[in-house]
C-alpha cells in the first residue's frame with residue numbers, strides 16, 4: 001500500500017504531501033482541479049508508468065523544469081525526479097538506482113480503472129496490448145525487460161527497412177532480438193489471457209446476474225514460428241518499410257455470448273466488460289504475486305448505475321487500498337464511508353473534516 005505521497009511541480013500541483021491509510025482516500029472536486037493527477041502520480045511512483053501522459057515532460061508543471069514524485073510504498077521509500085535535460089533520476093531508500101528494473105523490484109502493484117477503459121472494447125488492438133503489457137510487467141520483471149528490448153529493436157528494424165541502403169546483416173541482427181524477446185512475450189501473453197478469461201468471465205457473470213458469457217482469447221501476430229515468418233515476409237517488409245509479423249501485431253479477442261464484443265456489445269455491456277477486465281487484472285495480480293494491488297479508481301462511480309456500482313464494490317477486495325476520485329458524493333450511499341475525504345481545488349488538496 002501507499003502510506004505517503006509527496007509531489008513537487010507535478011501537473012497542476014506545485015507541492016503536495018499526503019499521508020494515506022490502509023483503506024485509501026476519496027478525492028472530491030470539480031473538473032480540472034487535479035484529482036486524476038494525484039492518481040497518475042501514484043501510478044508513476046509505483047510503476048514508472050503514466051496511464052495518460054505520452055511524454056514525461058507533459059507531467060512537469062507548466063513553466064517549470066523539473067518534477068518530483070516521492071513516497072512510501074509497500075515499505076520502500078521511493079523517489080523520482082524528472083527534467084527534460086537530465087531525464088529520469090530514481091532513488092530507492094535514499095540511494096540512487098541506475099536501472100528502472102532495480103527500482104521496480106520494490107514490486108508494488110496497481111490496477112487503474114477509468115471511464116476511458118471502454119476503449120479496451122472499442123479501441124484498436126494497441127489499447128488491448130497495452131492492457132496486457134501493464135499486467136505482464138507487474139507479473140514479472142523478465143516480461144518488462146523483454147518488452148523494452150523488443151520495442152527498441154522493432155523501432156530500429158523499421159527504420160532500417162525504410163532505408164534502401166541498409167545491409168542484410170543489420171536487419172538480421174535486429175530480427176534475432178525480435179525473435180528472442182518476442183517468444184517470451186507471446187508465451188506470457190498467451191498464459192495471461194487464459195487466466196484472465198476465466199477471471200473476467202466470472203466477474204461478467206456476477207455483474208450481469210449470470211446472463212452474459214465473456215471470453216478472452218489470444219491471437220498471435222507471430223504465426224507458428226516467428227523466425228520463419230520474419231524470413232518469409234522480408235521482401236514485403238522492405239516494400240512496406242515496416243515489420244509485419246510479431247507480438248506488436250497480437251490481438252486480444254473479446255467475445256460476449258460468442259459474438260465479437262467490439263461489434264455487438266451494447267454500451268452497457270461494454271462498460272461491464274471494461275470493469276470485468278480490470279477487476280480480473282486485480283485478481284490475477286493478487287493470485288500470482290500474493291499481495292493486494294492498490295486500486296486507482298478515476299471517476300467511475302458517478303457514471304455507473306447502482307447495480308454495477310454495487311457489483312464492483314462487492315468484487316473489490318475489502319482489504320485493498322482504494323484511491324477514488326469523484327466530482328460529487330451523491331452516489332456514496334453508505335458504500336464506502338470509512339476512507340478519509342479530501343477536497344481538491346486548483347492544485348490544492350485539503351482534508352474534509
Ligand SMILES: Nc1ncnc2c1ncn2[C@@H]1O[C@H](COP(=O)(O)OP(=O)(O)OP(=O)(O)O)[C@@H](O)[C@H]1O
Pocket residue numbers: 010011012013029030031032033034035036037038058059060061062299325327
Ligand atoms: N503539466 C501541467 N502543468 C500544469 N497544469 C497542468 C499540466 N497538465 C495538466 N494540467 C492541468 O491540471 C488540471 C487538473 O487536471 P486533472 O486531470 O488532474 O483534473 P481532474 O480534477 O481529474 O479533472 P476531471 O474531473 O475533469 O477529470 C487541469 O486544469 C489541466 O489542464
